[in-house]
Amino acid sequence: MNDVVVALIGFVAALVLLLLNGVVLIYMLRKVLAFLHLRLGPMDNGPKGTLQTAFDVVKLLTKEDVTPANADKSMFFIAPIIVFVPSLMAYIILPFSDTLAIGHFDLGLLFVFAVLSIVPLGNLAAGWASNNKWSLIGAMRVVGAQITYEVPMLLAALPVVIMAGSMNMNDIVLAQSKIWFIVNIPAFVLFFVAGLIESGQTPFDLIEAESELVGGYATEYSAMRFGLLFLSEFSNLFIFSAMLVTLFFGGWHGGFGIIPAPVVFIIKTYIGIFVLMTIRGTLPRVRVDHLMSLGWKFLLPASIAWVLVTALVVKLAPAVFGGGA
């Protein structure tokens, strides 16, 4: 009974966090992109336009929910949920502090990858069920990109696991109390590039590519079902940034005992999101075949090689430096 209550509280907390993140991130994205373009972004509703997203949510909720006539109705209905639920589940293992996380378990890192690998399934379902060529092309691109980049992403996270000696997110953070794993720069770069593609950020946003594919797999969606797809995208962005912070930037470390750990974690995550958004506002889109060849021909071998190198260094370092580390 007690477990059920705790689980329920955790679920509600994750949901609230996800929704709040969505609202904040949409506003942030519009502002950041606008500032990069020398615009001001939303300014009218509320001070500096802060209420804009709230109005947008109300608009999305009250809009008509259109289902295309030739769509596969049941799949069309269930696809946004398949996309949304994994990104909600991934919130479970985010370590906001030493003790504050919805769940700690030993395969936490693996759990994130496992859960997030369900997302392309939902995307494919959405694209297929829409019965629309743009949706299907977008969905195919999602699946292609995600399958290609899940492997290097996982392999790029392995050096961190080797250095920390654990897959538990909390242990990984604790292992960074002296020095952040960003010292392993190649692993960071590999993880960053792979993660950019996983989260569908702009240099690799072929999955949406609004100038080519209208809206990718979300083309035929409207109202709150579109909202769910949209929200899961933003929550994936948050998860990716949180993973970056956890794996490479010391998680909740770095508050100097003044700032509470969860706040440090959130601030770091948001800085990461800011960087991702500026990349989105700056770099042009990569062509789809370049994306594939980058994944298979460069990132995959490079990440495998780097896992070996890191393993070697971690094994040899105690021998060279006399049993320390």
Add this chain to the structure above:
Amino acid sequence: MRTYKKTWCRGLFKSMGIAYKNFFRKKITVQYPHERLELPERARWAVEMVLDEDGAHKCTTCLMCQKACPDFIIDITTSKAEDGTKMIDTWRYDIGACMMCGFCVESCNFGAIRMSHNYELARTDPSTLTVNLLENVPVAKPKPKAKPAAAKPAADGAAAKPVAKPADGDKTAVQPAEKVAPAGTQPAEAPAQTPVAEKPAEKVKAQDEVSVPDNESEKGGDV
């Protein structure tokens, strides 16, 4: 290959640097409905009547503007009242089709119309796209008194346009005007033309020297 890779990466970071610089630059957009930019002095927007200080218009219904209009959207209808005065029933044009070329203003021999700075022309009702500038008013008598009236705008600088334009128009539009202009305006032509052409004198001429040949060539093709 190696140099290509190197340049590629440098471009990436360079562009990110430019983006971050832009992030902190002053924003260049204007919050439009709340603040507006000042239009350039010679911006051309909706056509409007030039009214003198008594509120009287200067249109003589010579129909030069109607002929100059490349879109054929100016519609001037006249009639004779019982007492014999010539009335302008309507002076209207279709603002939806107007492309703000300003030919009507250039062709006007009396400085009766000008391009205003009213650029907020969006309508919610298509029937309001036809703009009535004059309705049921007597035709203006082109009198020599037009001289001081015309001189005034030139003095305050901002409206060099209405004076300069008739000067151009006179030169270029004389021949067609003699042929086609309605009888009512004919006698007025000489008096109105000469003073205006003389008075703006060298100042206006010098100012508009560049634009005059332009106008002539355009008009030549049009008329």
